Amino acid sequence: MKNTLLNLVWSVRNVFQRLKEKLHLNFNLPPWVKALIYLSPALLLLSLFTFYPIVNAFRLVIYTGYQLVRDVDGVLRESITGYTLIGNFVKVLSADNFILPSSHTTSSILLNTLAIVFISVPISILLSLFVAATLNSIKPLKSFFQTIYFLPYITNTLAIGLVFAYMFKSGDTGLVNQFFRIFGIEPVSWIERGATYWRAMAVLIAFGVWDGMAFKIMVFMSGMQGIDQQYYQAAAIDATPKRRVFTRITVPMISPMIFYIVVTSVIGAFKTYSSVVAIFGDTATPDGANYNLKTIVFHIYDYIYSGEDISLAAAASIILFAIILALTLVQMYIGKKRVHY
Amino acid sequence: MNKEQIKQIKRFENIIHAVDALFIVIYIGLFVYLFSQIIVPHTPPETFTNYEYTIFGMDIDTLVLNTWMSYLAIFIIITVPLTIISFKKTKYREFYEYNHYVATNYFVNAMVSLLVLNPASFVLKIMASHRILLQSEKYGFKEALKRIGHGIKNLFKKKERVVVEEDNELKRAIQKQTIVQFTRMFFSYLFLSIIALMIFIPFYWMILTALKTYYESNLTLSPRFFISLSEMQWMNFKYVLEEVDFSQYIKNTLFVGIISTTGTIFTTVLAAFAFARLEFKGRDTLFSVLLMTMMIPGELYILTNFLTVSQAGFGWIGGETGTNSYFLAMIIPFMTSVFYIFFLRQTFKQIPETLYKAAKVDGSSDFKYLTRVMIPIAGPTIFTITILSVIGSWNAFIWPRLITSVGDVNEGRGFWLISAALRDADFYTSGTNPRVMFNMQIAASAIVTIPLIVVFLLLRKYIMSGVGRSGTKG
Numbered sequence: 001m002k003n004t005l006l007n008l009v010w011s012v013r014n015v016f017q018r019l020k021e022k023l024h025l026n027f028n029l030p031p032w033v034k035a036l037i038y039l040s041p042a043l044l045l046l047s048l049f050t051f052y053p054i055v056n057a058f059r060l061v062i063y064t065g066y067q068l069v070r071d072v073d074g075v076l077r078e079s080i081t082g083y084t085l086i087g088n089f090v091k092v093l094s095a096d097n098f099i100l101p102s103s104h105t106t107s108s109i110l111l112n113t114l115a116i117v118f119i120s121v122p123i124s125i126l127l128s129l130f131v132a133a134t135l136n137s138i139k140p141l142k143s144f145f146q147t148i149y150f151l152p153y154i155t156n157t158l159a160i161g162l163v164f165a166y167m168f169k170s171g172d173t174g175l176v177n178q179f180f181r182i183f184g185i186e187p188v189s190w191i192e193r194g195a196t197y198w199r200a201m202a203v204l205i206a207f208g209v210w211d212g213m214a215f216k217i218m219v220f221m222s223g224m225q226g227i228d229q230q231y232y233q234a235a236a237i238d239a240t241p242k243r244r245v246f247t248r249i250t251v252p253m254i255s256p257m258i259f260y261i262v263v264t265s266v267i268g269a270f271k272t273y274s275s276v277v278a279i280f281g282d283t284a285t286p287d288g289a290n291y292n293l294k295t296i297v298f299h300i301y302d303y304i305y306s307g308e309d310i311s312l313a314a315a316a317s318i319i320l321f322a323i324i325l326a327l328t329l330v331q332m333y334i335g336k337k338r339v340h341y
Numbered sequence: 342m343n344k345e346q347i348k349q350i351k352r353f354e355n356i357i358h359a360v361d362a363l364f365i366v367i368y369i370g371l372f373v374y375l376f377s378q379i380i381v382p383h384t385p386p387e388t389f390t391n392y393e394y395t396i397f398g399m400d401i402d403t404l405v406l407n408t409w410m411s412y413l414a415i416f417i418i419i420t421v422p423l424t425i426i427s428f429k430k431t432k433y434r435e436f437y438e439y440n441h442y443v444a445t446n447y448f449v450n451a452m453v454s455l456l457v458l459n460p461a462s463f464v465l466k467i468m469a470s471h472r473i474l475l476q477s478e479k480y481g482f483k484e485a486l487k488r489i490g491h492g493i494k495n496l497f498k499k500k501e502r503v504v505v506e507e508d509n510e511l512k513r514a515i516q517k518q519t520i521v522q523f524t525r526m527f528f529s530y531l532f533l534s535i536i537a538l539m540i541f542i543p544f545y546w547m548i549l550t551a552l553k554t555y556y557e558s559n560l561t562l563s564p565r566f567f568i569s570l571s572e573m574q575w576m577n578f579k580y581v582l583e584e585v586d587f588s589q590y591i592k593n594t595l596f597v598g599i600i601s602t603t604g605t606i607f608t609t610v611l612a613a614f615a616f617a618r619l620e621f622k623g624r625d626t627l628f629s630v631l632l633m634t635m636m637i638p639g640e641l642y643i644l645t646n647f648l649t650v651s652q653a654g655f656g657w658i659g660g661e662t663g664t665n666s667y668f669l670a671m672i673i674p675f676m677t678s679v680f681y682i683f684f685l686r687q688t689f690k691q692i693p694e695t696l697y698k699a700a701k702v703d704g705s706s707d708f709k710y711l712t713r714v715m716i717p718i719a720g721p722t723i724f725t726i727t728i729l730s731v732i733g734s735w736n737a738f739i740w741p742r743l744i745t746s747v748g749d750v751n752e753g754r755g756f757w758l759i760s761a762a763l764r765d766a767d768f769y770t771s772g773t774n775p776r777v778m779f780n781m782q783i784a785a786s787a788i789v790t791i792p793l794i795v796v797f798l799l800l801r802k803y804i805m806s807g808v809g810r811s812g813t814k815g
Contacts, residue, residue, distance in 0.1 A: 031619060031620055031621045032621040032622060034619060034707065035615045035624070038611045038614055038619065038707075039611070041607065041677070042608040042609065042611065042612035043612070045673070045674070045677040046631070046634075046677060046679070048649070049642060049649070049673075049674040050679070052645065052649075053641060053643075053644070053645035053646055053649075054641060054642070056645040057644060060645075068652075076652055076653050078653075127536075130532070131532075131536055134529045134532055134533055137529060138526070138529055138530065145533050145537055147798070148540055148541060149537065150801075151540060151541075151544065151794065152540060154793050154796075154804065155790050155794070156735070156736045156760055156763075156790060156793065158738055158760045158763045159547075159785075159786035159787075160547075160786070160790065162763060162764075162782055162783065162786050163543050163547045163786055164543065166546070166779050166782075166783060167546055172563050173560075175542075175564070178563055178564070210540065213540075215808070242525070267638075273739065274739065277738075278764065281764075297638075297640055300640045300644075301640075301739070304643065304644055304647060305746070310644065313644050314644055317638065317641040317644060320638050321637055321638055321641050324636060324637075328636050
């Protein structure tokens with residue numbers, strides 16, 4: 001049975017081979033056609049969901065009053081009221097609460113984002129640097145600690161964000177308040193009714209530090225393992241104090257990594273969204289507070305969810321893109337110079 | 342040492358692992374069976390109800406059932422890692438590595454087996470310990486016990502101090518150095534432990550809260566940091582899976598994850614091959630264009646992609662109830678990834694070009710070369726990509742949530758993925774003033790988190806090597 005089948009397959013193949021020879025058909029395709037066949041699945045998807053959206057974002061941003069309207073025959077058509085070059089950007093930037101806090105609130109989107117960038121990022125980088133250096137200096141239990149430190153990276157932001165929200169519950173029911181009570185500090189409200197702006201921000205920053213340390217520690221660790229031991233031996237011969245070894249050898253030697261981490265974490269801080277949703281919900285506001293904790297990306301999703309003015313969402317995301325592009329260029333510029341010792 | 346006898350010991354070790362594996366299966370089977378027996382109330386369980394069960398002909402109540410399940414869970418948590426570690430160790434252990442340390446190891450393992458109610462494995466491990474001692478140290482178990490006794494006696498005996506004339510200054514310097522070194526070590530470990538504790542406490546609090554009653558999690562002041570085994574409410578997990586429909590959301594997530602990962606692997610392998618091996622005009626330009634898209638924030642795409650999949654484009658979502666295909670909208674845009682193409686291309690490039698030339702000389706086609714040579718060689722990388730992609734889909738939140746939020750909310754609810762469900766599912770108490778039942782919400786978080794941790798611990802090597810090159814999360 002199996003043989004008959006095989007024979008059949010081979011004879012069919014032979015027929016095709018003869019046909020090919022008789023017709024002088026050359027199946028050796030030119031290289032670019034072959035490449036196109038291999039690339040086509042990826043390129044098709046990428047052009048639909050990556051390249052076209054980029055172009056489209058720049059197209060949408062020049063429209064005013066962009067809307068999708070259903071025709072009489074039931075087909076959706078784009079309708080616009082006019083064109084503008086920078087009108088949408090101006091609208092986004094001057095929107096209530098974007099740069100300046102509006103009259104009834106005490107925070108703005110830009111202030112929130114900058115608070116995260118300038119507090120959460122330095123804390124987590126310094127902490128990860130110390131952890132990585134300490135971890136690099138010990139031998140027993142090293143991989144155990146490494147495993148523990150890596151856990152936050154693979155967890156679901158939403159799941160652990162909800163746990164954080166529960167840990168920071170107000171009154172005596174929250175774990176954090178319970179902990180502070182040991183030191184005689186009265187329980188306060190962190191994320192619920194009555195929370196002050198900085199307390200709510202502290203929770204967000206704590207979560208950012210907790211969540212972000214895993215990746216940083218890993219990168220720093222791999223950087224430190226790549227340092228030539230000779231430097232340390234030379235320092236040991238000179239009896240250099242440990243602190244100076246850290247500041248004069250370790251840090252300069254891994255400065256490219258530190259710089260890479262600075263840029264990626266700043267970008268990451270600009271993109272904070274899921275953790276805000278997890279801890280504060282879709283309003284990004286503790287009950288009854290006169291401020292919110294929205295970030296730039298949160299603002300973009302607000303535009304997308306409301307679906308009212310798509311052009312504004314495009315403008316806001318292009319602004320974000322510009323910020324990230326600038327940061328990346330700075331990184332490339334300094335990374336090329338590599339001024340680290 | 343006799344090789345033949347070592348072979349026998351190896352065989353013996355295999356039997357031990359088989360017995361351990363059998364017991365693990367029994368534990369898990371029993372746990373699943375008991376879990377399936379739990380009675381779940383159809384209304385939010387605001388008060389603790391003590392149900393009567395008849396299991397294996399015994400009449401027990403919820404407290405006893407909870408205790409049994411807690412014990413089984415503890416047994417599983419202890420046994421599985423120990424067995425895996427022991428299996429890995431024995432696999433690579435050479436015959437000259439069998440010494441009294443291995444024997445001690447087996448002895449300790451035997452004690453653990455006794456604690457997890459595994460008498461068969463206990464007896465076998467004691468026997469293995471005895472045999473290894475006999476083989477390596479030429480004395481048996483009795484002698485070993487005697488020696489331990491002597492050792493302990495010697496420990497309490499006063500040692501005669503050997504007085505040596507030493508340079509006092511040197512002595513002091515050495516002492517000082519030792520003290521400094523010791524304190525440094527101590528503070529290093531203290532610092533690392535404190536940080537590790539800070540990392541770990543949220544996980545601990547999550548699992549603990551997931552096992553508490555509604556009363557304890559929501560209403561008690563100062564929730565306890567430890568609870569007894571009989572108080573562990575395993576019912577919470579079943580309530581979340583069945584009444585809050587998390588089993589449906591997990592199924593959705595797995596479906597989306599597996600299909601989109603398969604698609605991703607298919608498209609990225611082909612594309613990476615083209616970029617790594619095929620010579621065509623504009624290859625490097627195209628590749629750098631692809632790389633450039635990596636720094637564009639996802640928010641820029643999401644806007645247009647949302648229009649593309651909705652009525653303005655393909656019409657996968659936002660239509661009349663019943664005409665929507667949410668899964669298509671969730672899967673198709675994520676069937677490829679520039680980063681994975683880049684990652685795979687790097688690996689493909691490392692495969693020597695000569696292999697490709699040799700295959701060409703032998704008349705094999707490009708496709709055959711790809712499937713027969715490149716994919717097997719790049720297997721570990723492809724596996725890493727698979728894991729990372731599955732984890733990515735498991736954690737996907739923004740896009741799936743956006744997709745299911747348009748149109749009929751009740752229809753979209755059936756297509757939620759777990760992350761969206763964590764935020765939006767109904768964890769509320771009944772009544773006029775519904776409150777979030779934190780124990781249920783956190784139980785759902787635990788259901789989402791624990792599989793990831795298990796996968797991570799099993800496949801740590803692959804995940805960490807992939808993440809090391811990937812850049813930031815999300």
